[in-house]
Amino acid sequence: MTTQHIVSAFDRDLVGAQAKVMKMAGLVEEAMAQVAIALETNDLAKAEAVRKNDKAIDALDEDIKHECARILATRSPTASDLRTVLTVMSISSNLERCGDYAKNIAKRTTVLTNAKPINGVAAALRGMQNAVSSMIKDVLEAYIQRDVAKAEDVRDRDNQVDEMYNTLFRSLLTHMMEDSQNITACMHLHFIAKNIERMGDHTTSIAEQVIYLVTGEMPDDDRPKSDLTAFTTPEDLGEA
Numbered sequence: 001m002t003t004q005h006i007v008s009a010f011d012r013d014l015v016g017a018q019a020k021v022m023k024m025a026g027l028v029e030e031a032m033a034q035v036a037i038a039l040e041t042n043d044l045a046k047a048e049a050v051r052k053n054d055k056a057i058d059a060l061d062e063d064i065k066h067e068c069a070r071i072l073a074t075r076s077p078t079a080s081d082l083r084t085v086l087t088v089m090s091i092s093s094n095l096e097r098c099g100d101y102a103k104n105i106a107k108r109t110t111v112l113t114n115a116k117p118i119n120g121v122a123a124a125l126r127g128m129q130n131a132v133s134s135m136i137k138d139v140l141e142a143y144i145q146r147d148v149a150k151a152e153d154v155r156d157r158d159n160q161v162d163e164m165y166n167t168l169f170r171s172l173l174t175h176m177m178e179d180s181q182n183i184t185a186c187m188h189l190h191f192i193a194k195n196i197e198r199m200g201d202h203t204t205s206i207a208e209q210v211i212y213l214v215t216g217e218m219p220d221d222d223r224p225k226s227d228l229t230a231f232t233t234p235e236d237l238g239e240a
Helices: 003-041 044-075 079-112 121-145 148-178 180-215
Strands: none
Touching (some): 003 079, 079 180, 121 180, 148 180
16 A cells, blocks of 8 residues: 555545534534524524534534544554644534533523513623624634634634623623512523633634644643633622
8 A cells, every 4th residue: 555545545534524524513603593593582493403403413523533533543643644633523522512502502592481681681692602603613714724823813802702701791690689580581691691601612722723733732821711700799790
């Protein structure tokens, strides 16, 4: 078997795995878009569809892991080829988690159907979701194009998502303190916001993996994070 034949076989195997990653990314983006609509319109059928469709995302993740394991066992890739296989596995795992978060939001949506709307929250959640969706789109382009600058930009933008989450968290706390009847709805809305924020974190992990793929090194600086909710006190909200 010639070296060229081995390289061609590796490339063919990798193309198949990468195609599944792109299909998986499309399903995740669709889940995020559909669950956002379900939340805003109280569409229980759409929320249930998001929950059911998560099985397809999980199945693709399993297929990709098995395919990558087979490539590692049979092709013994080294250097950049090995990094590529590891990156495909990492992207798949992070996308699978994003799919899980979309499913979690769908579950919360069914609980919020009969809850009193909380002023301003729908627009804030939509803004967070749009920001994360844009990050996912750009980080996949960064992977395809092997674009370190684009990956670094995505990594930096997670800070913006954290700031939106902080603002929404403070708003929800204020609504709960002003009217105890808001507590149940606000708690569910907070979990939804947190799930979107975590999608941003997983997208950032993909960006870091792309940087590793191209440069051979993970970013050595601390990831920018602005989630300060653990340190928020009533005094911060103007309450004594």
